[in-house]
Amino acid sequence: MPVATVATRPFEGQKPGTSGLRKKVKTFQQPHYLENFVQSIFDILEGFEGKTLVLGGDGRFHNREAIQTILKMAAANGFGRVLVGQGGILSTPAASCVIRKHAAFGGIILSASHNPGGPDEDFGIKYNATNGGPAPEKLTEAIFARSREITAYRIAEAGPVDLDALGTRALDGMAVEVIDPVADYAELMETLFDFDAIRDLFAGSFRMCFDGMHAVTGPYAHAILEGRLGAPAGTVINGTPLPDFGGGHPDPNLVHAHDLVAAVDAPDGPDFGAASDGDGDRNMVIGKTFFVTPSDSLAVIAANAALAPGYAGALAGIARSMPTSQAPDRVAKALEIPCYETPTGWKFFGNLLDAGRATLCGEESFGTGSAHVREKDGLWAVLFWLNILAKRRQSVAEIVQDHWRTFGRNYYSRHDYEGVDSDAADGVMVHLRGRLSGLSGTRLGRYEVAFADDFAYTDPVDGSITRNQGVRIGFTDGSRIVYRLSGTGTEGATLRVYVERFEPDPDRHDQPTQQALADLITIANDTAEIAARTGRDKPTVIT
Ligand code: G1P
Ligand code: ZN
DSSP states (O other), X not given: OOEEEEEOOOOOOOOTTSSSEEEEHHHHTSTTHHHHHHHHHHHHOOSOTTOEEEEEEOOOTTHHHHHHHHHHHHHHHTOSEEEEEEEEEOOHHHHHHHHHHTTOSEEEEEOOTTSOOSTTSEEEEEEEOTTSSBOOHHHHHHHHHHHTTOOEEEEEOOOOOOOSSOXXXXXXXXXXXXXXXXXXHHHHHHHHSOHHHHHHHHHTTOOEEEEOTTSTHHHHHIIIIIIITOOOTTSEESOSOOTTGGGSOOOOSTTTOHHHHHHHHSTTOOSEEEEEOTTSOBEEEEETTEEOOHHHHHHHHHHTGGXXXXXXXXXXXXXXXXXXXXXXXXXXXHHTOOEEEEOSSTHHHHHHHHTXXXXXXXXXXXXXXXXXXXXOXXXXXXXXXXXXXXXXXXXXXXXXXXXXHHHOEEEEEEEEEEEEOXXXXXXXXXXXXXXXXXXXXXXXXXXXXXXXXXXXEEOTTTOOEEOOOOEEEEETTSOEEEXXXXXXXXXXXXXXXXXXXXXXXXXXXXXXXXXXXXXXXXXHHHHHTHHHHHOOSSOSEEX
């Protein structure tokens, strides 16, 4: 079959430091746009001739079209085989799993995560390396530089490949193997968790609701929860991936997963609720009228890890992103294992996981995961909770409250100011950085400042240093205020303020979060002069 070399013009691909190239579908539909990015990746990679590429996406609008293009380009560029999820489906953690299990050269994942999908919404693409994790910074920098110089791409002149029937077919000398997107992932989950115990749990009166949000995890949840684990049909809601996610916003939080919250909080509703995002890497878990913060979730999972067969040996360590609450640190201390504090973004966990220094990791932004793959993993976290619930036979609330009694409670909340004028947001950070040296040892309200800095991270594995990752103000009682600007927002700037207060006294563990944090929130706003500098008197979103 002929291969065409198509002339093109340089463009701006994925900016280094971002998690993939995310743009409107309309942008990706422009001639040569996707092709330019894919060729920029292939131009930079070395030694993939005859090797295997993994390919799949979250099923959003434009997924199938993009896959056909990438298949033809992989063939023209010399890959030997592509493993593609049936129907073009692969969740982000499943793609990571398939890359690792089949020792693939790497993978291309099509997703814009939790951003809405549809003809007028977002599309995205990213490259994952041999370890199954997002391309390291050096690679994304090289691909970005290449995208600005590219003048041609190679593509096989072939018709579309059938993505729906399992099996292998040939495309210009390359094998296209359409695989069950769930099988490898489900098999891995079975090695990590006590499926027998969870089956027993579902065989009794225990009920759960999983909200697939019409995104990629529906097929995984149907197959694993209702299939292998015997949960009754109807346990999974919104379980069919739709190109526009049913018009919803596939981000698992109390606002967007409203169907789930309503179902679980109903008088005769299920005992446990969970949801995942567009591409399946985020998770939210809830009990009856009880929200588990992602920071607490990581801490509870770590404290109960011995209950899951895949984690019954000692944990090597825990890693959390800097703004995540310090609840996991307390567990690490009790377990006498290290706790690493990394900058925001999953890629910083990769080195720690690869080096065997951390077993569990997580972020406050609904991301939890472990060394089993190199992405955060929504359904994995849900299965971990099911494993814990099956062994402890207590409610979600009882388990978390018991955790607080043992370790103390880290009240925690994130306040987001979205769509703020960029100069004003930068002004807040400049103002804060200017105040840092004067803050140490002073009092802010009833809190004494223990340290104030602009977070810098030295990677313990390769020694690389990442600076300016957010302003931290730590207090002597363990409370903390953190400020940083979002790296993923699309309009203007998003200022994130993270507030945390440690409360050791069990008699004071049942306050509403915003009330428990009220004085610290005032201090956070005053110290940063948020109202005066941004014109906002309250945040857009509180989690
Ligand atoms: C946000 C989250 C961060 C997460 C990232 C990608 O980034 O805060 O934890 O890794 O999305 O899912 P931010 O917009 O804060 O830069
Ligand atoms: Zn995601």
